[in-house]
Amino acid sequence: xxxxxxxxxxxxxxxxxxxxxxxxxxxxxxxxxxxxxxxxxxxxxxxxxxxxxxxxxxxxxxxxxxxxxxxxxxxxxxxxxxxxxxxxxxxxxxxxxxxxxxxxxxxxxxxxxxxxxxxxxxxxxxxxxxxxxxxxxxxxxxxxxxxxxxxxxxxxxxxxxxxxxxxxxxxxxxxxxxxxxxxxxxxxxxxxxxxxxxxxxxxxxxxxxxxxxxxxxxxxxxxxxxxxxxxxxxxxxxxxxxxxxxxxxxxxxxxxxxxxxxxxxxxxxxxxxxxxxxxxxxxxxxxxxxxxxxxxxxxxxxxxxxxxxxxxxxxxxxxxxxxxxxxxxxxxxxxxxxxxxxxxxxxxxxxxxxxxxxxxxxxxxxxxxxxxxxxxxxxxxxxxxxxxxxxxxxxxxxxxxxxxxxxxxxxxxxxxxxxxxxxxxxxxxxxxxxxxxxxxxxxxxxxxxxxxxxxxxxxxxxxxxxxxxxxxxxxxxxxxxxxxxxxxxxxxxxxxxxxxxxxxxxxxxxxxxxxxxxxxxxxxxxxxxxxxxxxxxxxxxxxxxxxxxxxxxxxxxxxxxxxxxxxxxxxxxxxxxxxxxxxxxxxxxxx
Numbered sequence: 001x002x003x004x005x006x007x008x009x010x011x012x013x014x015x016x017x018x019x020x021x022x023x024x025x026x027x028x029x030x031x032x033x034x035x036x037x038x039x040x041x042x043x044x045x046x047x048x049x050x051x052x053x054x055x056x057x058x059x060x061x062x063x064x065x066x067x068x069x070x071x072x073x074x075x076x077x078x079x080x081x082x083x084x085x086x087x088x089x090x091x092x093x094x095x096x097x098x099x100x101x102x103x104x105x106x107x108x109x110x111x112x113x114x115x116x117x118x119x120x121x122x123x124x125x126x127x128x129x130x131x132x133x134x135x136x137x138x139x140x141x142x143x144x145x146x147x148x149x150x151x152x153x154x155x156x157x158x159x160x161x162x163x164x165x166x167x168x169x170x171x172x173x174x175x176x177x178x179x180x181x182x183x184x185x186x187x188x189x190x191x192x193x194x195x196x197x198x199x200x201x202x203x204x205x206x207x208x209x210x211x212x213x214x215x216x217x218x219x220x221x222x223x224x225x226x227x228x229x230x231x232x233x234x235x236x237x238x239x240x241x242x243x244x245x246x247x248x249x250x251x252x253x254x255x256x257x258x259x260x261x262x263x264x265x266x267x268x269x270x271x272x273x274x275x276x277x278x279x280x281x282x283x284x285x286x287x288x289x290x291x292x293x294x295x296x297x298x299x300x301x302x303x304x305x306x307x308x309x310x311x312x313x314x315x316x317x318x319x320x321x322x323x324x325x326x327x328x329x330x331x332x333x334x335x336x337x338x339x340x341x342x343x344x345x346x347x348x349x350x351x352x353x354x355x356x357x358x359x360x361x362x363x364x365x366x367x368x369x370x371x372x373x374x375x376x377x378x379x380x381x382x383x384x385x386x387x388x389x390x391x392x393x394x395x396x397x398x399x400x401x402x403x404x405x406x407x408x409x410x411x412x413x414x415x416x417x418x419x420x421x422x423x424x425x426x427x428x429x430x431x432x433x434x435x436x437x438x439x440x441x442x443x444x445x446x447x448x449x450x451x452x453x454x455x456x457x458x459x460x461x462x463x464x465x466x467x468x469x470x471x472x473x474x475x476x477x478x479x480x481x482x483x484x485x486x487x488x489x490x491x492x493x494x495x496x497x498x499x500x501x502x503x504x505x506x507x508x509x510x511x512x513x514x515x516x517x518x519x520x521x522x523x524x525x526x527x528x529x530x531x532x533x534x535x536x537x538x539x540x541x542x543x544x545x546x547x548x549x550x551x552x553x554x555x556x557x558x559x560x561x562x563x564x565x566x567x568x569x570x571x572x573x574x575x576x577x578x579x580x581x582x583x584x585x586x587x588x589x590x591x
Contacts, residue, residue, distance in 0.1 A: 023201075024142045028152050030198055031135040032159040034094070037101065037190055038128045039163025042071060044171040048180040055180065058114035065118045068233060073125025074132070075418035076226035080218040082133030082411025083271040087213045090134045090141070090407055091204045097130025098198060102191035109181035109188075120184075136410035140398050141205040146513065150395050151337035157391045158333025161326055161383075169319050205406075214271050220260045221271070225415060227253020232419070235426040272408040276401060281345070282409075284508040285397035286416045288349055291502040292389045293420025294427065295356065295495045299382070302432060306488055309458045310481060311370045324376050328383030336391035344513055345396045350506035352389030355381055357499035364492050368485060389502070396509060428491050435490040439483035445472030458484045 045067065053063060085093040104127055108120035139156060143149035174182040231250025239246045264270035276282045307318045340348050359381035365374055394413055401409030437455035440446075446454075450468060454461035454476060461480035465473040 024148075024152075026201055027142050027203065028139065028155060030194065030201055031139055032156060033190070033194055034098070034131050034135050034198070035156060036159050036163045037187055037194075038131050039160050040167045040170065041101075041105075041124060041128065041184075041187065042164065042167065044167040044183045044186075045070075048171055048175050048183050051175050051180040052117070056111070056114050056117065058117075062114040062118065066114065066121060069118050069121035070125045070128065071418065071421075072226060072229055072233070073122045074128040075229045075415060076222045077126060077129035078133055078411040078414045078418070079221040079225065079272070079408070080411075081130045082137065082407040082414070083218060084213065084407075085130075085134050085137060086206065086405065086407035089204050089206050090138050091198070091202045093130050094134035094138065094202065095195065095198055097127045097134065098191055098195045099127075100124075101127035101131065102188055102195070105184045105187035105191070109184040111181070132414050133407055133410040136394075136398065136413065137406035138202065138205055140401070140406035140410070141403060142203065144403070146399055147337065147341065149399070150340050150513070153395045153398065154333045154336035154391055156333075157336070157387060157394060158330045161329035161333065161387060164326075172319070212269060214263075214267060214269070217260060217263050217267070217271050220256050220263070224253045224256030224260055225419075227251075227256065229253075229418065232423055232426045235430065272412065273405050276405065276409065276412075279400050280508045281396050281510055282400040284505055285349075285393040285400070286412060287505055288353075288389060288393040288502055289397070289413060289416045290420035290423070291498055291505070292353075292356075292386050292393065293417055294424035295360070295499055296386050296421075296424065299360070299424075299428070299492075299495060302428065302488055302491060305458060306366065306484070309462065310368065310484060313370075321372075321375060322379065325379040325383035328380040329387035332384045332387035333391055336388065336395075339388065340392055340395060340513055344511050345392050346506055346509040346511050348392040349389050349396075349509055350503045352385050352387075352392065353499045353503035353506060355385030356389065357385075357496045357503070359385055360492050360496045360499065364489050366485075366488070368481065428495060431494050432487045432491045435487035436483045439486065440476070440479055443472075443475050443479045445470075446476050450476070454480055 049063070049067065052058075052066070058066060081093055081097075100123060104120050104123035108117055108124065111117035111120055136156070139152055140149070143152045170186070171183045174186070227249040231246055231248075231253060234243075234246040234249075235241060241247060261274060264272055264274050303322070304318055307313045307321055313321065336348075343351070359378050362374070362381065363378040365371070366378075397413050398406070398409060433455075436458075440451050440454050440461065443451060446468065450464050454464045458480055462477060465477040465480065467473070468476060
């Protein structure tokens with residue numbers, strides 16, 4: 001039998017397998033601090049590269065691995081640790097991740113050889129892969145009500161934006177005032193604080209599957225994602241696509257992922273329930289995350305080069321110019337829950353993509369001279385639009401997954417985030433290079449060897465022009481600058497096209513935000529659930545006795561038939577333009 005949580009009763013905050021003693025908003029703070037550290041570490045090292053290069057003298061290959069070891073390892077292990085958390089406990093995996101992150105940070109800060117730093121960065125990736133999906137899946141369990149969960153996800157995504165934007169600024173300050181290792185030392189006191197807090201405050205949460213964990217399948221997924229991400233990163237670095245070092249990992253990774261999917265479909269207790277991808281809202285949300293990240297990361301990299309090499313801003317001035325994008329993203333995350341309730345997932349994701357595409361097309365007006373107002377407006381629209389899209393896509397994806405699969409769903413979301421970032425660098429970087437390089441051939445007075453070297457990047461073109469000097473050097477400098485701006489415009493048009501495709505994909509999302517009634521098991525009486533959160537001004541649902549004596553809920557929208565044994569509660573749809581809840585017509589289970 002079940003007792004209904006009526007409008008005047010607050011629903012239980014915790015999901016399957018969790019401890020109801022922890023306050024869910026305090027838990028959210030701990031989870032957001034966890035995510036902040038991981039997001040910071042993804043970008044804080046970038047500004048320290050020149051300093052550590054001078055100190056450790058790594059080879060070009062070693063330097064590449066120092067930078068890429070963290071995101072590569074982290075992306076490849078997300079599915080492994082996300083599904084492991086569903087089996088052994090998400091809190092347990094998260095706490096172990098805290099410990100690994102702190103130890104790896106200390107090793108990285110004190111590294112005296114490139115090999116040690118690469119190993120420490122790889123261990124940081126392991127810790128990050130344990131932390132990221134655990135924070136999102138715990139959030140799913142701690143906030144079973146979709147409206148409160150939407151607010152929590154808005155805060156969570158805003159925290160990620162803050163971490164990614166703060167990393168370079170904080171890293172620059174530390175490197176200027178201390179040494180490159182200090183960018184890792186900041187993790188240690190924070191981890192020393194959050195580890196006991198997490199152990200004290202975080203509830204344990206597990207999935208509902210009792211079957212054995214597929215160790216071989218988890219390792220197969222990790223190797224597959226690693227191969228795909230590595231291949232995509234090599235493409236983004238400008239390596240030929242048919243080169244064995246590029247095509248080999250990419251093809252092997254795709255093959256392993258195909259075998260992994262087939263294996264999961266055959267198993268009685270799969271790591272990831274592939275039936276999730278049969279849900280249009282889940283699959284569409286994953287695709288929208290990939291497209292949004294593809295546009296964001298590629299544009300950020302090109303924007304930084306434009307601001308520094310074309311406009312001539314210093315690194316600090318460049319960071320300040322990008323702050324409006326971050327503040328707009330924070331605002332979108334903070335207001336995302338309200339917007340989602342008013343607009344619904346379909347319109348929110350679709351309009352987010354359209355707003356971002358408009359911002360990208362506005363930035364086409366950028367030229368050879370600084371236009372601060374145009375850049376500020378464009379970055380504000382870009383940050384707000386993309387964060388709106390990411391928030392609604394994450395929320396829809398997580399709400400589509402049942403609580404027992406929260407870890408796997410969170411891992412899929414984070415993996416799609418990483419893949420989108422890698423694909424953005426590769427695709428938009430290739431478009432940029434295709435538009436930039438041809439314009440440097442045939443510059444008067446410039447030897448072919450110098451022109452070829454200048455096609456690698458705008459920064460290298462400036463160095464070659466300085467070495468040439470005279471009229472030839474000035475001609476190459478001017479040609480490279482004009483070619484970069486032309487390539488930037490072409491890249492912006494391609495990015496706008498991808499964003500418009502995302503807006504069309506959003507048409508497959510639900511029109512309204514569907515919420516489920518919350519039930520608590522109790523012996524005694526059998527009632528039909530009422531909407532968990534009636535609109536302001538609605539009268540509290542009244543009870544009437546159904547034939548046979550069973551109490552039944554009555555709402556403003558009419559009577560409901562009493563449930564028979566074994567029936568589940570109807571979902572409740574919250575339309576964008578109405579406050580009153582009404583029965584869902586789709587018959588799909590609520591989330």
